[in-house]
Amino acid sequence: MDYLLDNRQAEAGVRFKAISELFDPWTFRHMDDAGLRPGWRVWEVGAGGPTVPSWIAGRVGSAGRVLATDIDVSWLADAPELAGTPVEIRRHDLVRDAPPEGPFDLVHARLVLVHLPDRDRALRTMIEALRPGGVLLVEDADPGLQPLACPDEHGPDERLANAVRRGFRALLAERGADLAYGRRLPRLLRDAGLEDVRADAYFPFASPACGVLETASILQVRERLIExxxxxxxxxxxxxxxxxxxxxxxxxxxLISVLGRRPGD
Structure with a gap:
């Protein structure tokens, strides 16, 4: 599948930094809620940039293991944040490749599954990698729940921003993204046999990082929006x-964050 927001583009680094600023505190809170502690084995799926695996490494310590995977690891390979940490970096295709050797105490994916052509298989792969009692944390967007770039559409600039956002959503849908995926995650985790499933949602508003992320995303797809x-x-x-x-x-x-636990100890 042609991934709309190609991580090989220069704007991808800007996007990663903005996403980290906006969502890392939210993600880290959920990992703490999952019980993340020293010695845990964690698989960070579709890591993108280094901030999440670096933070996890600080939590699990030298006795733990952090595997950070992506189909493109170029933003991880030379990241100074990961130097001297117990983070292993590996190229991995969540849909086509077998699960890495585990099992893992925690498997996490953020803004990954919504873009994949076979989301069901990807979800099964992550669940199969958990130890009995291990925790899956999946965080994904639901553009259908709140489709606007500017909810306060009071002038022509806001109307233009919303029109461009509609175009961006259309490009995502053309490439197989599920624009209502986030809301389905609690049910999907229960149907997959996970227990203690719980979820909540977060979206930032009027943050400078929202502007940085919007700009980088538009620049990445500018020609496709025009075409x-x-x-x-x-x-x-x-x-x-x-x-x-x-x-x-x-x-x-x-961003809808869903936690579920694999049955077992």
Missing amino acids: GGHATAEEIRHLLAAIAAGRLDLTLAP
């Missing part, structure tokens, strides 16, 4: 200028 008739080059230029000037109160699709 698809979703926006003109002038409209994109105007929108990026409005974001840079801080005139827009931007938000994102909610």
Whole structure:
């Protein structure tokens, strides 16, 4: 599948930093709720950047193990945050490859499954890698629940931002993304046999990092937005200028975080 937001593009690094600023505290809170502690074995799926595996390494310590995988590990390979940590970096395709050797106490994926063509298989792969009693934490967006870039659509700039966001969502859907996936996760984890399933959602609003992330995402898909008739080059230029000037109160699709435990000890 043609992944819309290619991690090989320069804007990917900007996106990773903005996502980390927006969502890392939320993710880390859920990992603490899952019981993450020294000695745990953790598989970080689709790690992208280094901030999450680095933080996990600090929690599990030298007695633990952190496996950070992605189909593109270029943003992990030379990350100074990971130097001297118990983090193993490995290229891995969650849909096509067998689970890495485990078992793991915690398996985590953030903003990964919504983009995959075979989400069901990917979810099974992660569950199979858990030890009995191990915890799965899946965090994914649900653009269908809150589709607007600017909920306060009071002027032409906000209307333009929302139109471009609709175009972005259309491009995602064309490539097989499930824009309502987040809301289904609690049921999917229960149906897969996990216990103690619980979920909540978070979306930031009017944070400067929202503007950084929106700008980087638009730049990554600029030509496709134009080719698809979703926006003109002038409209994109105007929108990026409005974001840079801080005139827009931007938000994102909610990130839905779901915890479930594999039956056993």
